[in-house]
Amino acid sequence: MFFEMIAVIVAGFAGAGLALILAKASGGRLPRWLIPVAAGAAMIAMAIFNEYDWYPRTVAGLPEGVEVVVTAEESALWRPWTLVAPFTSRFIAVDTQSLRALPGAGEGAAPLRVIDIFAFARWQPTRALRVAVDCAGGRRADIGPEVAITDQGLTGATFRPMGADDPVVAATCAL
Known part of the structure; x- marks a missing residue:
């Protein structure tokens, strides 16, 4: 659970960083509110991914037999x-x-x-x-x-x- 929380936070920073890069590359034409929205969307996407990935990841870690x-x-x-x-x-x-x-x-x-x-x-x-x-x-x-x-x-x-x-x-x- 702790590592999943860290992954969600890192995804938020990555989403905000990507939006910031896109805003700079567009010469400031993108709205500033896009950065926190991108961070939130990345965090939600990571949380959803973790929910769907839990079962296959757990089954893959089961011992033989x-x-x-x-x-x-x-x-x-x-x-x-x-x-x-x-x-x-x-x-x-x-x-x-x-x-x-x-x-x-x-x-x-x-x-x-x-x-x-x-x-x-x-x-x-x-x-x-x-x-x-x-x-x-x-x-x-x-x-x-x-x-x-x-x-x-x-x-x-x-x-x-x-x-x-x-x-x-x-x-x-x-x-």
């Missing part, structure tokens, strides 16, 4: 350009290298898969979470401090029905 499974696009009336082209403001990625199989909870139960997922959101810290996925039942459970992983499976986990089409369940079960 971390795959994006869900993206969420956003648009708002107070940002009219997003009504034409929404930008990705958050996404969920799974760490395929963290996948491991566990026995099912109970006699004859289907095996479970445990995987790490990461929730990324613009202007927010990344959240890491370990989840257990029941591929046969299309269920998922968050693994927190109250959940114990044993040789028999999980104890204390609360599974939520998600369906086989849930992106995290589908990505985990496809591995």
Whole structure:
């Protein structure tokens, strides 16, 4: 966030400098108000560029084995350009290298898969979470401090029905 603010300020100086050069080159025929308008326009353009560039830049920085499974696009009336082209403001990625199989909870139960997922959101810290996925039942459970992983499976986990089409369940079960 700090570097993006610096980039916006630098863009403002660059826009003002370009307008000043154009005003001098035209022999003073351009109005003086053009300099602050150019600075403001450059700052707005840089802020818009940073919004649209956040997702591809963040995905490019992910380590090998971390795959994006869900993206969420956003648009708002107070940002009219997003009504034409929404930008990705958050996404969920799974760490395929963290996948491991566990026995099912109970006699004859289907095996479970445990995987790490990461929730990324613009202007927010990344959240890491370990989840257990029941591929046969299309269920998922968050693994927190109250959940114990044993040789028999999980104890204390609360599974939520998600369906086989849930992106995290589908990505985990496809591995």
